[in-house]
Amino acid sequence: MEHPFHFNCHRCGNCCRVGHGHVWIDAQDVDAMAEEKQMTSAAFLQRFVYGKDGRLALREEPNGACALLDSDNSCSIYECRPQQCSDFPYWPQLAVTGDALDMASAYCPGIQRFPSVELAQVVLPQVAELVAKYGAHAAVDDDAAQQGERWGTSLEIDLFLSSGVELCNVVWPHSQQLRSDLEEIAASSGYPYSVSPWARLLSDRKSGWHELGGVPKI
Ligand code: SF4
Ligand code: SF4
Numbered sequence: 095m096e097h098p099f100h101f102n103c104h105r106c107g108n109c110c111r112v113g114h115g116h117v118w119i120d121a122q123d124v125d126a127m128a129e130e131k132q133m134t135s136a137a138f139l140q141r142f143v144y145g146k147d148g149r150l151a152l153r154e155e156p157n158g159a160c161a162l163l164d165s166d167n168s169c170s171i172y173e174c175r176p177q178q179c180s181d182f183p184y185w186p187q188l189a190v191t192g193d194a195l196d197m198a199s200a201y202c203p204g205i206q207r208f209p210s211v212e213l214a215q216v217v218l219p220q221v222a223e224l225v226a227k228y229g230a231h232a233a234v235d236d237d238a239a240q241q242g243e244r245w246g247t248s249l250e251i252d253l254f255l256s257s258g259v260e261l262c263n264v265v266w267p268h269s270q271q272l273r274s275d276l277e278e279i280a281a282s283s284g285y286p287y288s289v290s291p292w293a294r295l296l297s298d299r300k301s302g303w304h305e306l307g308g309v310p311k312i
Contacts, residue, residue, distance in 0.1 A: 097189050099199065100206045100302030104294065107167030108201045109182055111159040116151040119143065119176045124150070126174040131162075152176070199288070206248070206295075206302045207286035211310040214252060217285045218312045221253045221276070228272050246292040249276050249285060251299045255309040 119127070128138035142153050142161050153161040162170045169175050178185075183205055187194040191207075199205040209217065253259055280287035288295065303309040 097184055098191055098195070098207060099183070099188075100208070100298060100305060101183055101204050102206075102298050102301065103204045104290070105167060106203060107163060108203070109198075110163040110167075110169065110179075111157075112201050116146060116149075117160060117176055118178055119150050119152060121150055123174060123176070127171045130171045130174055199286075203288065203290050204298075206288060206298045208302055208306055209252075209285050213283065213285060214256065214310040215312055217249065217279060217283050218253050218256055218310075220279055221249045222257065222259055222312070224272060224275055224279075225253070225259055244292040245289060246295050247273070247276050247280075248288045248295065248299060249280060251292070251296050252303075252309070253312075254296070255300060255303060256312050 124138060124143070125135050127142075128135040131138055131142075133141070143150050144153055145151075155161055160169075162175075164170050169179070183198055183202060185194075188198055195205075195207075199207060277287065279285065290298070300309075
C-alpha cells in the first residue's frame with residue numbers, strides 16, 4: 095500500500111458532506127461543469143461557486159454538504175468533478191499517519207487502516223477474551239435481524255480472519271457493553287478501529303490484509 099490504508103468506496107457520500115474544507119476548482123473546468131448541469135457558465139458560477147483567497151471553490155448547503163451532491167449520494171457533475179474529489183482519499187496529506195488521516199478515516203468508511211503484526215498479536219487475544227465473555231449471552235441481535243444486516247468492528251473481523259473465532263450476535267444490552275469494550279481496547283492500544291456492516295467490512299479487511307501479505311496468526 096503506497097498510502098497507509100486499503101480503500102474501497104462505499105458510495106456513502108460522507109466525503110461530500112463533511113470534512114473537506116474547501117472544494118477548489120479550476121476556472122478552466124467551469125464550462126464543462128456548467129454543461130453537465132445544463133446551465134450557462136454564468137448561472138453555474140452564481141449558483142455553485144464562490145471566490146476565496148483568489149481561487150474558486152464550490153458552495154456548500156447550510157448543512158455543510160456540497161451543493162452539487164444529489165439526494166442519492168451521487169455527484170451531479172461526476173464526469174467532470176474536481177481533481178480534488180476524484181483524487182480522494184489518495185491525497186498527499188493522507189499518505190502519512192496523523193491528524194488528517196485520522197479525520198478522513200473517521201468519516202470515510204472506505205478507508206481501512208491496519209495494525210502492525212506485533213500489535214495484532216497483542217490485541218486480538220484480548221478480543222478473543224471478549225468472545226469468551228460475551229459468547230455466553232449469544233442470542234439474536236434484534237436490530238441487526240430487523241435490518242437484515244449485522245454490523246461489526248475491525249477488531250472482531252480481524253479476530254475472525256486470524257483465528258476463525260467469530261463473535262456470535264450479542265443481545266442488547268451486552269452488545270452495547272461489547273462495543274464500548276472494543277472501543278476502549280482500540281483507543282488504549284492504537285489498534286485501527288472501524289465499524290461497518292459485517293459482510294462489507296469482512297471483504298474490505300480481507301483485501302487489505304491480503305495486500306499486506308496475509309492476516310497475522312494469533
Ligand atoms: S463536486 Fe461532486 S464529488 Fe466533489 S464534493 Fe461535490 S458532490 Fe462530492
Ligand atoms: S466517504 Fe469514502 S466511502 Fe463514502 S463515498 Fe466518500 S470516498 Fe466513498
